[in-house]
Amino acid sequence: MRAQGIYLNVSSRNDDLPQLIEEYSEQFNLSKANTIAEILRAFPKPLAYNHRVLEQENRPFGRLFSNAV
Structure with missing residues (x-):
């Protein structure tokens, strides 16, 4: 059985x-591998x-203010 591996190739x-x-x-x-895993899980x-922020910013103002005409 071979060990699985993922290699990270970093461009200049x-x-x-x-x-x-x-x-x-x-x-x-x-370890470096576990650090990458933690970062990816948090992403x-x-x-x-x-x-969610982008959706709220793109809403029309009428929906943000219930008393808008």
Whole structure:
């Protein structure tokens, strides 16, 4: 049985990512793989929040104010 692996290839435009991963890894006291997993698991929460904010910003004013004519 082979071990499964995921490899992260970082382009030159994102050359700061390995250092960021290292810093978060030390801060969370996790391995690099577990640090990436924690970040990915947390990602949907801010994404959903941003979606709700954008929906509210795009509503017509009549719906925001119930007494609007």
